Amino acid sequence: MIPGVVAYILNKYAQNHPDWAEQYSRTGYPVLSNAVGFLPSLVKFSVGEWLVVLVLLLLLLYIGYYVRKVIISKGTRRMEVYRGVMGIVAMGSMLYFCFTVLSGLNYHRDSFLSYTEYHEEQYSVAELAELCQSLADDMKPVREELGEDNDLLVQAPDDFDYYTQHAVLSLQMLSKQYPVMARSLYSTPKPVVMSKLMSRAGIEGIFCPFTLESNINVDMPVFMIPAAMTHELAHQCGFMQEDEAGFISFLACMQQDEPMIRYSGLFLAFDHSISALEKVDPDKALEIESSLSQKVQHDMVQNEQYWGKYDGIISNVSTRVNDAYLKANNQTDGVSSYDKMVNLLLAEQRYNLLRTSVSLSKMN
Structure with a gap:
């Protein structure tokens, strides 16, 4: 949850302070993007394409795992549902944070x-x-x-x-x-x-x-x-x-x-x-x-x-x-x-x- 909250605050701040967003786009973003993009840049195939496939596959396995847990559990079904949902929220929160610092803040920069x-x-x-x-x-x-x-x-x-x-x-x-x-x-x-x-x-x-x-x-x-x-x-x-x-x-x-x-x-x-x-x-x-x-x-x-x-x-x-x-x-x-x-x-x-x-x- 925390990464998602931080990302939301950063987006709102950038939206209201375009000068800061521009400064980030010209200083922080190049450093982070080069660090993240270096390894994928070494290969000719799309890492992102297969990353999407992998994430969808893991998500299906994750949902299947917790559906099974809910079915076989008796007295703890509500807890299993809670754990499963919170796990997805945590993953979504991290993805949102990564998207924000590697792309989202650039939407608020100068024209x-x-x-x-x-x-x-x-x-x-x-x-x-x-x-x-x-x-x-x-x-x-x-x-x-x-x-x-x-x-x-x-x-x-x-x-x-x-x-x-x-x-x-x-x-x-x-x-x-x-x-x-x-x-x-x-x-x-x-x-x-x-x-x-x-x-x-x-x-x-x-x-x-x-x-x-x-x-x-x-x-x-x-x-x-x-x-x-x-x-x-x-x-x-x-x-x-x-x-x-x-x-x-x-x-x-x-x-x-x-x-x-x-x-x-x-x-x-x-x-x-x-x-x-x-x-x-x-x-x-x-x-x-x-x-x-x-x-x-x-x-x-x-x-x-x-x-x-x-x-x-x-x-x-x-x-x-x-x-x-x-x-x-x-x-x-x-x-x-x-x-x-x-x-x-x-x-x-x-x-x-x-x-x-x-x-x-x-x-x-």
Whole structure:
């Protein structure tokens, strides 16, 4: 019980004192996360995935053990029930404490924008349309570099290791511009054996705070994998807000000339941005989508078809659980917070346009 109480107090304090949470994220968290993540980082498989399986197995055995104790006991059944329940509470308390110090407190830190020159403000529909068109224009030549192969669903076995190294490199390159992203230990993303189950749940990647691993769904379209990797690595760097992790993922992918990495980042940004435009100006959104190259349109269709076939009870339950989890961790918009990365993309666009305008005025 005590670890859980301590964790609750720490969370409440961090929520009311973001300066302290930021200080912890930049001092205590890196030390603890490196210590915990070191051993899992030495292997290529996901320790977190098998840890979940082990915990569930032990939990079933534990429940079975106490159910048997209750059945065979006569005068002490209430005591056995009490012991069994308190054991589960104690385990939950310890898990909650570990989650808090290895992840939870980071939800209350300063926004990533505080480390940039961008400012999140109100943006017009015209600016959103301009963003979508700019991303669409950037996607075409990058997609051409990927060759004539129209099927980017299938991934070669060696590709995953290649992208893990480049995903880490992308974060390292980005950290030169934003030192707050720097880490002495980047645990490379891990493939998940039960990726089909992740697809059924509508999940692209999961950051495991107990092993500091970025777990990736390797069954989804390959052009989504690099962006998923950099997104989860952003969480590993201590930025837990989903919109910020998405924005960092985009920035990281743009650090490299490797076409698949860049295309993945652009596809992620365009997918969220065009969805936002469809809500406010569907005609303009359709016009921009129609201007995409046939290959990009084909990729969009394949991506929609892939996730569409897994729509159902499992994905709906998963979405609701994730929504509740995010709201419980200082993200009031829940799953909608993923789409808020568009505001950060618009902030970057406005800043770049203003900087270009100032440079031109100085030249004149």
